Every structure is written in structure tokens, then in C-alpha cells.
Amino acid sequence: MTTATTTSATELDALASAAAAAAPVWRAADAATRASWLRAAADALDAHVDELVAVADEETRLGETRLRGEVGRTTGQLRLFATVVEEGSYLELTVDDADPSAVPPRPELRRLLVGVGPVAVFSASNFPFAFSVAGGDTSSALAAGNPVIVKAHSGHPRLSQRTAEIVAGALVDAGAPEGSLALVTGREAGNVLVQHPLIRAAGFTGSLGGGRALFDLAAGRPDPIPFYGELGSLNPVVITRAAVAARGEILAQGLVGSFTLGVGQFCTKPGVVFVPEGAGFEGLVAGFATGAAGGPLLTDRITEAFPSGIEHLESDPSVAVVAQGLPAEPGSARPVVLSTDAASVAARPDTLLEECFGPVTLLARYSSAEELHAALQAVPGSLTATLHAEASDDVTAVVEVLARKAGRVLFSGWPTGVAVTWSQQHGGPWPATTSLHTSVGATAIRRFLRPVVYQDAPAALLPDVLRDESLAALPHRRNGVLRVP
């Protein structure tokens, strides 16, 4: 049993005021200091990993192995952002020296990015660590120099509370101000949070419906704020005839592993797979899928939605069941592979291309490049798009479409698994995300920064990093020329 306390508007006001008071301290903290705060948060999570994983497993049933791995990913994110802060490119330091001979005379301009102010983070059901209280949105917002108020996910309230205590405590112990990280609970508190005058941006990972509602609240404010939502993704996969011929069995095994990973509850789960008609790929998939295990889903709501999502797909006359996985215990989800054809996908995308959270994937047979292309055009924006082809295939046009539909285009791999690195892109055209940014990887920090330029400022009144002596040690552009220390 969990006690569902709800944060009141008055309590939220106090938390927002504390965050606003902490914001100038975060903004002014130098790179070494801010990085040390992020690392202190990571160290504290590591130190409490046994306790946290136990609570997380009780609440999410994701299992100890996965959850320990996720803590490692979460602390890795915090440490990556500490490195990003120290490296300094994220500041986009740019200087144009004065040019009195220009017409009109050009002043000196010194530009940098600074934190936007307190950030709201809505945590996710499916990543109780890596996209929750101390997850990617929080790490990148803190790294940008902003206090964070997290809306706890109702699927793991005790873990959220304990994580917040540990991280907030570690930040303060490391010298960060009170108000650096706070937690609110309850759906209404989330609605108030995204509309609170002191909140300057929001990050969200969750359902299309919930995300859209919050996006509308953020956009409807008297002073709209950026809302970075990661809302849903079908993650199309295209497999060519030559690829099936060359390594059909490996591909079938990989697909089953990917769509059942985490009981199909990854935002990068392959939801629709375009397969060549008559190449025997469905049979290969069935062979592996019948042995695949399901498991308990994250929340009661997801558990209830899974069978109705499958029913929705099966309501299309073109859809057949290819295979079912191992029988599941009551309350658990059994893997399912469905099939249709590409022409039906192109004709009825509203039915056949609706995301269904859980261990299900839809194989869509295509018999020509034209049929494939027409179906791909109907696929909504996604986080990822995957191609399995051979060197002999002419896939230039397919790659062009996939790169328009998704933020990450994979070759010969599976989309589940998102490396947290400098170059990662986790975001794509609507409804994958609401923005032109990523929520995973180093550049996620850009979402929570705004540019400020100082014109003809005396050196003493410039932010430290914009003074000549600091510039020399940091990546910066001067008079149009990018310089690396």
C-alpha cells in the first residue's frame, strides 16, 4: 500500500519560491562547483543503490538486474552532465569585438547561454530512475544551472520520495542551496506546477494524452513556457528481402528480444515492422515469439490498456495473430505478434499505427517499393526508425523517409537501448516529441538555457566565463572563428 499524499497549491508555492531563490545561486555557480554538485548527487544514489532498488522493485516489478542497471545509467547521466558543464561548449560563448570603423560602428558583443530558471520535470512510469526524480531531464536542467521541481509518477511514489530525499540532501551537503530539488505529488499538483509563474520550462516523458494536456497548459499560460514532451513513438522497422535471406533467423530473434524487452514498455519498442511479402519472415518470428516470456506490467492502467490496445489492432480486418508468447500469469502480459499488410497500413493508419504499450508488435507485409513507401508516409513521427538491409539493396529513398520521420535512424540494430553520449538524439517529429531537441544525451542541456548578450560591458560586470582570461580556457567563437583551448 502506498499513501497518496497530494501537494497543495500553497505547498507548491513555497517550493517554487525556494526554487526561484536557489536559481541565481545555480546560475552563478562556476563549472567546477556545479559539476561537483552533480557528482555528489550521483555518488549518493550509488551509496543507496541497495535500498533504492528494493523499493523500486516493489513498486515497478521490473526486477533487480534491470533496476541496478538503470541506477548505473542514472548516475552515469549525472556524471556525463558534470563533464558537459566542465567542457563548456554548452555555453556557446561567442564574442564579436567592437569595430568602430563599421557603418554603423559595431559595439562589442559577448554572448553566452544561461539557465532559464526553475524547471518542472514530470517523471515517467517506465524508467523509475533514469527518467524520474534524478533522471535525464533533472540532470540536464541542473547542469544548465536550474533548480528542479519533480512531479512524482504515481507508479512509484515511495521510490520518488526516497530518491528526492537522498538527492536533495546530497546537493545541500555538497554546498548547493536549499530549494535545488523538490518533489510534488498528485495529478492536480502537476497541472498547477506547469502553470506556476515561477516555473520557466518543463520536461515530460509519458503518454500522448497526458503530455498533450500538459503541453496545452504550458502553451496556454499568460506567459507560455517551453514544454519538452516525449509523448509516444511507434519506432518503425524496415527489413528488406535481401536482409531476410542473409540473416532472417538472427533478425527474427533480435526483433522478439527487442519488442519484449522490459515487457514491451520502452518508448523505443519497435511497434511496426515492414517485412517482405512471402519471404518467410513471419514464420521465423513466430518460432522465437512462442518461447518469449511476458511479465507484469508497470501499473494497473497499463495492464488494463494492453489487451484493449491489441483488440483495437485486431479490429482491423487485415490483422491476424502470428504468434503468442508463453502464457502469462493473471495480471501479466503475454507477448503477441500480429500481422497485416502495408496497403492496409497506408489505408487505415489511425487503426493500425496506434501505439500500444506492452509486448506486442505488428508485422506489415509489403510486396513492392511503392507499397512500402506509401505505408511509410503514413507512419507518424517517431523517436527511432530502423533499417535492416544488405549492401546490394538500393535503400537511399527509404533512408530519406526514415530520417524525416525519426530523430534516430538505426542500421542493423534494434531501437531499444539508448546510449547516453554526446551525440545521442532521443526526440523526433510530433507526436514523438514536442520539440526540436533531445531528452537523452549531452545536448539535452540546450532545452533549459537561454541566450544573453552583453554589449560593451566593463569586464568587471561580465559573467566570469565571458572575460578574456576565461575565454582562453574554454571553447568559444571570436569574430566568427571557432576556437578550442
Add this chain to the structure above:
Amino acid sequence: MTTATTTSATELDALASAAAAAAPVWRAADAATRASWLRAAADALDAHVDELVAVADEETRLGETRLRGEVGRTTGQLRLFATVVEEGSYLELTVDDADPSAVPPRPELRRLLVGVGPVAVFSASNFPFAFSVAGGDTSSALAAGNPVIVKAHSGHPRLSQRTAEIVAGALVDAGAPEGSLALVTGREAGNVLVQHPLIRAAGFTGSLGGGRALFDLAAGRPDPIPFYGELGSLNPVVITRAAVAARGEILAQGLVGSFTLGVGQFCTKPGVVFVPEGAGFEGLVAGFATGAAGGPLLTDRITEAFPSGIEHLESDPSVAVVAQGLPAEPGSARPVVLSTDAASVAARPDTLLEECFGPVTLLARYSSAEELHAALQAVPGSLTATLHAEASDDVTAVVEVLARKAGRVLFSGWPTGVAVTWSQQHGGPWPATTSLHTSVGATAIRRFLRPVVYQDAPAALLPDVLRDESLAALPHRRNGVLRVP
């Protein structure tokens, strides 16, 4: 007389389809090609400067000198963006090599930014060249690799039409595809444009009311798109007692020059000036303002709004008239300097801090740092904030507030005049702009780009710029290390 043709929804559909067809060509064009298209547009404007300036002067009455200068600024913007494209940093090329020893094994990731697709640009009344058909939004959108559809401003329809013909023709002559630049007219066409499924982002410069309406349409779409609006700005100025003592006359002259420049119709016009109580600054300003000339305003709507804006300010009991400029001809605007006190500003910001387009500024007397600080807190987000102080002043706290309120903080200068350079920032907290970006300067290009990452892609299927041989010649990050060719 102008004929007010209006673009129908059917016509707009055809233009949007043409833009969408042109988008892949723009996206795929290499740097040299895209830069040559931008320079061809600039050359064509230069070649037609006499004709264009004559039409512009008939429609806007801004005068030949100003308009010739603005054409130069406009072609300069196009050429700057050609340089930005060639320089290549805007692509944010980022590569992480594969690491098979990582747990889990890390794939190769290669990231770049690509054009979002067709962009809608809403042109401004007050910059018939530099923020209109071929202005900053259009230049940066084209540079990012996107076709553009411009909504003409009703204040200069013939100029818009002729500029569009010249630029669209020059682009096609230079080898760019048909559909690269198109024009629509009529308010309803603008509303349809920002909601058109093929439009992927919008740029806007104009009033808070008009911008908010379009922002709401963009955010309310089934698939919301980014709307980059520059909506209104009060551009606060703070002058210290020591600055008045040291150079009061120069400051008064500078202020009068700035608030009357372009008949007070710049988005960076200083709208409120905090001046030390009892330092005699009002008298100095009055001395210069009484000799200042006004002139005709841009449109009938602005002409009507100017006196009612002044009446609104004068409705506050604290407000007095400090000076009026030279009498204006009927239909022209006469410069006005008003005064109030900082305590009234803090108490009644809704009345005293409303932007009034035209040659008027409000002097707000402060008698203590506390009074100044309280009033500054009430100032809405602005494009600029200006400080005039002496080295002996302790202004750290003031600068901190100004940098939170504005995207450009000026020292010992005046905000009118916006250099188009690598470091410029023209944007600020709401209602100055809707975004964390700039609409002037090199980084304006970032608004119309989205990230795409290629995972484990064969070299032949990568975009050219992401291949190893191209990377060597471009700024890029590899395994976390920024490299400059």
C-alpha cells in the same frame, strides 16, 4: 492605392505542396550550393535597390536613406547566413565511435542538424526589408535548408510582391527548385498558413496581440509546431546618479535620439527610463526633446494607436508631460516625453509598463536602490535592457536583474541599432519573444533545424557531411572532443 488580393486556401495548398517538394532539395544541397543561392538572392536585391526603395518609400514613408540602409542590412544578413552555412558549426556534427567493450556495447552514432521543412514567415510593418519577405527569418530558414512561405505585411503589399518576385526568381535562376520562396496575402491566409500540415515552423515579428493569436493557432494544431514570435518589448534603461553627473547632457541627447529614431517604431526603442530623483535629468531631456522631430507613422493603425497609447499612460495620476517635440503635421506623430516615479511603476505596472509604439518614452524617477529594484522587478521580459553607470557605482545587483529581464544587456549605449553578427541576441523572456532563441544574428538558424542521429550507418548511406572525409574539413565533436579544421 493598393489592391488587397487575398490568397485562397486552395492557392495556399498549392504553394505549400510546392514548398514541401522543394524541401528535400534544399536539405540535400551542399554548403557551397546553398550559400550560392543565398548570395544570388542578395545580389538580386542589390541590383534592384532603386526600384525597391522607391516602392518601399511610397508604402512606408520611412525615407530613402533609412530604406537604402535597410536593404544593405538585408543583403548583409543573406550573406552572413551564406558564411554560416559554409562555416558548418551550425550542423553540430557530433560523432561517438562504437565501443564494443562498453556494457551494453555502444553503437556508432553520428549526429547532425537538418532543416525542419517548410517555414512560415510573418513579416513586420517596421522593417519592410530586414524583417519582411527576404529578411532575417527568411534568410535563416533558407540557410537551414528550408523553403519559406511569407505572409506579406498589409502595410507594404506591393513591395512584398516585388521583393518576392525578385528573390524567388533569383533563387530559381541560381539553380534552386521552384517553390523555394512564396508569398501569401491576407490575414485569413496567415491563419491558414500557420496551421497548414506541411508547415513545420513559423517566425513572426509584430504585435503582442497578433503574435499571441498566431502562437495559439500553432500550439493548438493536432501536431504543434514551434512558433518563434518577437512580440513586444519595453527595453528598460537605468541611469545612475553618477552617470547623470558625469555626462547627463550626452545621455539626454542620446536618449532623445534613440526613442525618436525611426519615429519610435523600433522594437528596441527605450520605453521606460529609470532616472535618479532630483538629478536634473528630466530638464536635460526636455531641452533636447523640444527640438526633436516626429514624422508619419507606418500604418493607419499605428497612427491611431499612438495617441491612445499616450492617453493610457497619462491616465495614471503620477504621470506628467515633461516635453513635446516639434509640432507634427496632421497624421504624423509628435515626440512626447512623460514622467512618473518608480514607486508608481512598481504599484501599477499594467498601466505604466504597457508598450506604446511610436516616439514616446517614460522617465521613472527613483530615489533609492530599493525603489529602483522593486520597479525593475515589475518590468516585463524585454529584448534589451540598458545601464548607464560610472565605474564608481555598485551595479552588480542591477545587472543581475537586467540580465534576467532581457536577452541583450547594454552598457553606455542605446538599444536601437542591432548589429547582425555571430554573437547577436535579439530575443528575451516573454512577451519579448516566445522562445529561447534569437531572431537576429548567426544563431537564428538554430530555430529551423532539428537533430537526426545515424546509428551504425554504412558510410554510403550517411549524409555527406557526416562521412569521415567531410568531418575533417568541418567543426565537429568526436568522442566528446570538439575539433576545428
